[in-house]
Every structure is written in structure tokens, then in C-alpha cells.
Amino acid sequence: MIQNIIFDFGGVFVNLDTEAVPRGLRNYGLTAPGPDLISLSERYEKGELDSKTFLACAQKAIPGSQADEIREIWNQTIAYFPLERLDFLSKLKESGRYRMFLLSNTNALHIEQVQENMGKDVFEKFRGCFEAFYLSHEIGMRKPDPEIFSFVLKTNALQPENTLFIDDTQEHIASASRLGIKTWHLAVEKESILELDKYLY
Incomplete structure (x- = not known):
């Protein structure tokens, strides 16, 4: 029982809008999150990074992006x-x-x-x-x-x-x-x- x-x-x-991040990444010439971004996301989910560090690292993985743009794309999942x-x-x-x-x-x-x-x-x-x-x-x-x-x-x-x-x-x-x-x-x-x-x- x-x-x-x-x-x-x-x-x-x-x-959830599970296509929000892939859709947003296409604006930067990426078709999907790469291994670096996936690993970064998993570390963020474990609390190993604070939000400021996550956004800064994500900028490096997404050429030409800004932190506020990543935040918007990221949160469109919700x-x-x-x-x-x-x-x-x-x-x-x-x-x-x-x-x-x-x-x-x-x-x-x-x-x-x-x-x-x-x-x-x-x-x-x-x-x-x-x-x-x-x-x-x-x-x-x-x-x-x-x-x-x-x-x-x-x-x-x-x-x-x-x-x-x-x-x-x-x-x-x-x-x-x-x-x-x-x-x-x-x-x-x-x-x-x-x-x-x-x-x-």
C-alpha cells in the first residue's frame, strides 16, 4: 500500500517549454546545447555554481551572447x-x-x-x-x-x-x-x- x-x-x-533553449540558441548559430553547456547546466543544478557564475560561463559557451539574453532564454523553459x-x-x-x-x-x-x-x-x-x-x-x-x-x-x-x-x-x-x-x-x-x-x- x-x-x-x-x-x-x-x-x-x-x-515546461522544453524547446525554449534550443529555439533561443538558434539565434547564435547553435542547433542544440553542446556538451559544455549541458555539463554547466548539471553543475548549476547541483548548486556548484551561483547564478552569476553560471551566466558568465554560459556566455563563453554561446558566442556573441549577453548575460541578460541567456537569462531570458533560460527562463522561457518555465x-x-x-x-x-x-x-x-x-x-x-x-x-x-x-x-x-x-x-x-x-x-x-x-x-x-x-x-x-x-x-x-x-x-x-x-x-x-x-x-x-x-x-x-x-x-x-x-x-x-x-x-x-x-x-x-x-x-x-x-x-x-x-x-x-x-x-x-x-x-x-x-x-x-x-x-x-x-x-x-x-x-x-x-x-x-x-x-x-x-x-x-
């Missing part, structure tokens, strides 16, 4: 937050049936954009639905590394067989599954978190 639920953030709750998802989450919390956690690969710039898009009151209500709110850049780990799942399980004394992890990235799902955690690979184009009941077995 599921007693605990670990939710991803982007894609599961907040809609789209809108459907309020029916907050209503659903609030009711789930009020039911008292599950311990609820958030586990997100993210960074300081994206979280700032999320708060701006959602508004302070909505964001705080959303955050308050969770027993713990784990952001990769704050805890120094990122999915799919097994250590991040082990950290959440151990810190909160969760049993993997009683825990459901929901994410829209297959690589993250596979990593959690190897630790015995129940999973739902949410297909964002076909499914919604509002269908959660189907996976609470």
Missing part, C-alpha cells in the same frame, strides 16, 4: 502552472492519507521564474502542501543519481515499497525503481497528475 508520494516539479506540476493542479494537491494533503514530498532538478534562476509566474501566494500554498521540498541546487544532488533517492528515503524514514515516485523523465524513473521505489512515468502529452488515483495501489 502506498503511504508516501514523491513528486517531480517541472512537467508534473509546472508546464511555462504556466494550471491552478487545478494546486486544488488537487491541496485536497490530497487535506485527506491526510499520504506523506508528500517534492524532489526537483532545478536551479536558482528557474525557481525565481516559477515564483514570478505563479505569484508569491500561490507558490507558498503549493510549497506548503509538502512535508519536505527538495530542490537539487539546495541539497547538492540531482536525479538520476541514486544518492538523491536514498537521501530522501533515509532522511524521512520511508520504506521504498510503500513509496510512489512520479516523474516525467524515464532515466529518473529507472533509477528510483532500482531502489525498490514504486514509480509512475508520467507522459506529459497524454497524462495528468490529476489521474494519480490509478497509481495508488
Whole structure:
């Protein structure tokens, strides 16, 4: 029986424009983020770089770019937050049936954009639905590394067989599954978190 639920953030709750960065990079003659930019992004998500350093390093990887231009392109990834998802989450919390956690690969710039898009009151209500709110850049780990799942399980004394992890990235799902955690690979184009009941077995 599921007693605990670990939710991803982007894609599961907040809609993402996954083509925003590749689309923006085309203005600088790049068709997609190269290995250097991908590595930089992952280090930023682990909190190894602050935002100023990330933007400065990204400028070197994107010839002819300016820091404010990179910030704009970067943050266009964050789209809108459907309020029916907050209503659903609030009711789930009020039911008292599950311990609820958030586990997100993210960074300081994206979280700032999320708060701006959602508004302070909505964001705080959303955050308050969770027993713990784990952001990769704050805890120094990122999915799919097994250590991040082990950290959440151990810190909160969760049993993997009683825990459901929901994410829209297959690589993250596979990593959690190897630790015995129940999973739902949410297909964002076909499914919604509002269908959660189907996976609470």
C-alpha cells in the first residue's frame, strides 16, 4: 500500500517549454546545447555554481551572447502552472492519507521564474502542501543519481515499497525503481497528475 508520494516539479506540476533553449540558441548559430553547456547546466543544478557564475560561463559557451539574453532564454523553459493542479494537491494533503514530498532538478534562476509566474501566494500554498521540498541546487544532488533517492528515503524514514515516485523523465524513473521505489512515468502529452488515483495501489 502506498503511504508516501514523491513528486517531480517541472512537467508534473509546472508546464515546461522544453524547446525554449534550443529555439533561443538558434539565434547564435547553435542547433542544440553542446556538451559544455549541458555539463554547466548539471553543475548549476547541483548548486556548484551561483547564478552569476553560471551566466558568465554560459556566455563563453554561446558566442556573441549577453548575460541578460541567456537569462531570458533560460527562463522561457518555465511555462504556466494550471491552478487545478494546486486544488488537487491541496485536497490530497487535506485527506491526510499520504506523506508528500517534492524532489526537483532545478536551479536558482528557474525557481525565481516559477515564483514570478505563479505569484508569491500561490507558490507558498503549493510549497506548503509538502512535508519536505527538495530542490537539487539546495541539497547538492540531482536525479538520476541514486544518492538523491536514498537521501530522501533515509532522511524521512520511508520504506521504498510503500513509496510512489512520479516523474516525467524515464532515466529518473529507472533509477528510483532500482531502489525498490514504486514509480509512475508520467507522459506529459497524454497524462495528468490529476489521474494519480490509478497509481495508488
